[in-house]
Amino acid sequence: MLHAAHILCLGSSTSAAGTQAAHLARRTGATLHVMPRPSGRAGAGPTGAGPGSGAEAAVPAHVVETHPRSVTAVLQYVGDADIDLVVADTPLDRGPVPPLATDLTRALTRRLDRPVFVVERQDDPDVVQRLLVPTDLSAPALRAFRHAVALARLYDAAIDVLHVIESVPYVALTPTDRLSLGATTLSERRGRRRLRAFLQEGEAAGVQVQSHIMRGAAADQISRFANQGDVDLMVLSAHGSDAEEGPLGPVGARVLGRVTRPLFLVRASGPSLLGPPDDAA
Incomplete structure (x- = not known):
């Protein structure tokens, strides 16, 4: 059984990362923390509405107004909020790319001591x-x-x-x-x-x-x-x-x-x- 109390989404609530993170939070009963990209839509405030609607809206969300490309800020928040899993996505303006195509995801895999899930742009987690x-x-x-x-x-x-x-x-x-x-x-x-x-x-x-x-x-x-x-x-061990x-x-x-392909990296x-x-x- 997968256990997570806090999941951090590096992306807007409507992005592929937001969809997957909300899906995992709903299935595990975790609190979802959303750290929007500069171009993404932030929530109504520190405790704004969660991603999506219907079942997704039932996921407790805490929207964090921090620039996601600041690796130091992300690492600091992961530690302070006791995040169990970080979910990020690949660039939206390119075709299929390796999961570590951005400076942020490369830095996270090198410096985080917990799992990282890099997703593609699919809208349906059930794929x-x-x-x-x-x-x-x-x-x-x-x-x-x-x-x-x-x-x-x-x-x-x-x-x-x-x-x-x-x-x-x-x-x-x-x-x-x-x-x-x-x-x-x-x-x-x-x-x-x-x-x-x-x-x-x-x-x-x-x-x-x-x-x-x-x-x-x-x-x-x-x-x-x-x-x-x-x-x-792909589920890969980092050792x-x-x-x-x-x-x-x-x-x-x-x-x-x-x-x-999407990546789930396990430490x-x-x-x-x-x-x-x-x-x-």
Whole structure:
């Protein structure tokens, strides 16, 4: 189950980010905080009407008159208001672009310690029907998968889990090498065995999960799968440690420079949307 008490929307209440943020706030019972762009319409005041009408209007909203391109102001507000999730959107004046196409979203992914949801310009949150979770089978990647399961339950969506086996040249044909050169490689068998744990966890939560194993360069295969497949949302773990690449790591940074799909970025540590440990398990 996805848990959030406070969700911050970086955009107007009528933007794609506003629609998705209101949808998530309504489903999780969270308070929605709206930080309009300079061109967006602000609310009637500090406690103006919430986004949309009808069911959307029932979402409690607090409209914040702060310039969203001021990263320092956003980070300060996230901490002061104890925000659990930040929702932003891609530029309105361009075609399909990578989720980190703006300085603001790039800065947020590097400096925030909580999930960031970058959406496209769709008006209907229910179009999210297929989630992609690239995984290196690490503990942070498992955390991202568990968030994907919670999102899939919320959107009634299915999950594709993708694991890429990097191609490695062989210098000598040891017995292990010969085993790896067989019809099914040793690394592939290990990957499938560990992916079964992902499948079982998704099935236990009542979510349809399909696993995929591909060979080649991880960034290339993930980008190709995301852009060519019928993917509505990519759920990615940020657990890089390289100072130059930042929290995304080298593979994540390359992927997010190429894909043009909405992104839900999960931090390797820090606040979680999974609720108590027992619920996350």
